[in-house]
Amino acid sequence: MKKVYPSADAALEGLLFDGMTIASGGFGLCGIPELLIAAIEKAGTKDLTIASNNAGVDGFGLGVLLATRQVKKMISSYVGENAEFMRQYLSGELELEFNPQGTLAERLRAGGAGIGGFYTRTGVGTVIAEGKDVKVFNGKEHILETGIVTDISIVKAWKADPSGNLVFRKTARNFNPPAATAGKVCIAEVEEIVPLGSLDPDTIHLPGIYVHRLIQGRHEKRIENRTTRKREAAQAEVGTGSDARAANTKKEA
Template sequence: MNYINDGCSLMFGGFGGVGNPPTLINGLIEKGVKDLTLIGNDAGFPTIGIGKFISQGRAKKLIASHIGSNPVAGQLMVDGLLEVEFSPQGTLAERIRAGGVGLGGVLTDIGLDSMMEEGKQKVQVDGKTFLIESALRADVAIVYAKKADEFGNLIYETSARNTNPLVAMAGNITIAEVEEIVPVGNLDPHDIHTPGIFVDYVIQSKGVDWKWAWE
């Protein structure tokens, strides 16, 4: 947790809380870090995953596709205590992917002639207008996986394989929280979703707090 300090940018995997790394998030809360810029699909739920961190007012900015499942985040935004940058879900995923593969951004026509185009550069390609959406990276990326080996090769389980593979590529430092850690060579290469080259640290999960919400 030494890499995650006050004021840093933190990208997290997960969708509606599912796939958020709870042990890492609880560690951040216990450490007392604040003023983070968070990048992820959504604000989770008030008491689940990243939602717990946001609800405690520890984030200064959130870049996400929506915050509708966390009314506390909505109130913080209205009160001017949380800056929120909305990005359409597909565009957000592509911005993260672009950051992970070293691109400067992506071109999209989503948001043209709406408030989404404010402050963004436009370009013409083959006679069609596009917005330039900047790529997204973070100081640290945290993800949740079902299984990993000691090299950091990751396998995600069902719906927890949402934004996690993209997020894993887009951190200057990537930390994976994993249910099961096995020796190198125990994973079938065909089953690996994130190659270990993208992962800097692997930690053992202490259990999730989001499965009950979807049962």
């Protein structure tokens, strides 16, 4: 099967339709499938239900689909860093299904593994448990959470080979593997496609059997929150540390 496509638009061709469900990898702006998101915005597909830890930030990542009103519902664990996400939710313009972060990851993994549901203690006694089946295991209540299966999944990886075997870069691994498995069709965007057989099997994080379409592209890699110190303060701190070490050395002598 030919999996490599020339562009995000080509990789999504024939898959998009209004009212569809999408699982999207990434955490904040780390490891997000930005090229595929931009292609979905360009296609104008609407009434989307998207399962993702969060919705990027204002004007980037999934935030662009919120800005264009293409998203009907988010299945997420975090609203922060996105003012438009919060505004639409509080004004009733956007449906939101809140999930504890670990529960969301496990719902995606369960969907990909063919598991219809699982019981967990997380959320017991809170609004998360409302309307859900409750069973007692080892004397403690657990609530039923269902697996998530979506029409497509979009993920971002570091390297791939033509068979779709994926390697993720450090923390960019985050939600990408479980999101990838949850989609009936998985489209992955990567920074580099290497020759078949060049990836060490022990370094592959997601087998190619889960990946149906693949693109290589250039990524912006924005920093979500840049935190810096003033140069003068940093230099003074270094100088103070050096003086203290010199004094201690003198005392020991």
